[in-house]
Amino acid sequence: MKLNKVLSTAAVCAFAALSMTSCSKKENVQAQGPVADATINQIKALGFTVDGARKVEGGVVVEGDILLTNEMLASNPENQLLRVGQDEQYRTTNLVTRLPRTLTVKLVGSFPSAYVSAVDEAIRRYNAENLQLRFTRVTGSTAADLPITSANLGSGVLGQSGGFPSGGNPAPGFKLSPTVINSTNVGYIATIMAHEMGHCIGLRHTDYFNRAYSCGGSASNEGASTVGAILIPGTPSGADPNSWMLACVGNGVSRQFNSNDRIALNYLY
Incomplete structure (x- = not known):
């Protein structure tokens, strides 16, 4: 998740959990640096924008906070025919399974004290929905399903997931950047955490089709992919200005789940 362009640095962010299909040669991405043309083609085949794609340890980060691991880039799951996103709540192909189930969350390393309260608040928001998936x-x-670690993720980037659901399990946690978040506002930090937790369990951005809706700047359409953006029935076809899964968030903004978010969560879990 990133800061809203109007309020801070310009950027978009995204996260996903999905199946991938590509017939091109797969590249093993090892280190920081430019992304090779072959990898660019793989990213496009997986249904993501390549703008701003960058190598990191273990894969490539796209759309600000989506980690496409080397394993993901090398996978060949079956094709899926999906509807392309507009402004509704969208999920990815892979979800957390073996429900009912409780996922553990843990702050790893040194964080300001407000982050402890923020984790509890993010967990409270999910558990208040009485889902089959709890936190x-x-x-x-104690090892955790969703460890939260601190990292410098770059200018304007608040959080970045460690992947997406695979084999019925959630993405293995996420990173936050306290220096960029630069706040002790528990509701705001909890909103960032809940957003990244949403990606970890298989949700894409509400403004998937046009991330400029929450991030500002020119429209950014991820294109007509065959993977990774499935409309959640019952959510609106128009813009949803208060969803917790919008790509960007204004500094200090606390987003609770709105009615459409609750429909999405209850439909999936």
Whole structure:
């Protein structure tokens, strides 16, 4: 997730959980640096924009906060015919399975004290929906399904997921950038956490079709992909200005789940 362009640095962000199809030669991405043409073609085949794509350890980050791992870039799952996103709530092809289920969340390393309260608030927001998927915070030496680590993710980038659901399990946690977040506002930090948790369990951005809706700038259409953006029935076909899964968020803004978000969550879990 990124700061809204109007309020801070210009950017868009995205995250996904999906199946991928590509018949092109797969490149193993190892280090920081420019992204090769072969990888650019793979990114397009997976249904993501290549604008701003960059190598990181273990894969490529696209759309600000979506990590496409080397494994993802090398996979060949079956084709899926999907509807292309407009402004509705969208999910990815892969979801967390074996429900009912409780996922553990943990702050790993040093964070300001407000982040402890923010994790609890993000968890409270999900658990208040009485879903079959629940969350709980763990501490100490206990391993977590969703570890949260601190990292410098670049100018304007608030958070970045570690992947997306695979094999019925969630993405393995996410990173936050406290120096960019630069706030002790618990509701705001909880909104960023809940957004990244949403990606980890298979949700794409509400403004998938046009991330300029929340991020500002020119319209950005990810294109007609065959993977990764499935309309959630019952959510609106028009713009939804208060969804917690919008690509960008204004500084200090706390977004609770709105009525359409609740429809999406209850439909999936």
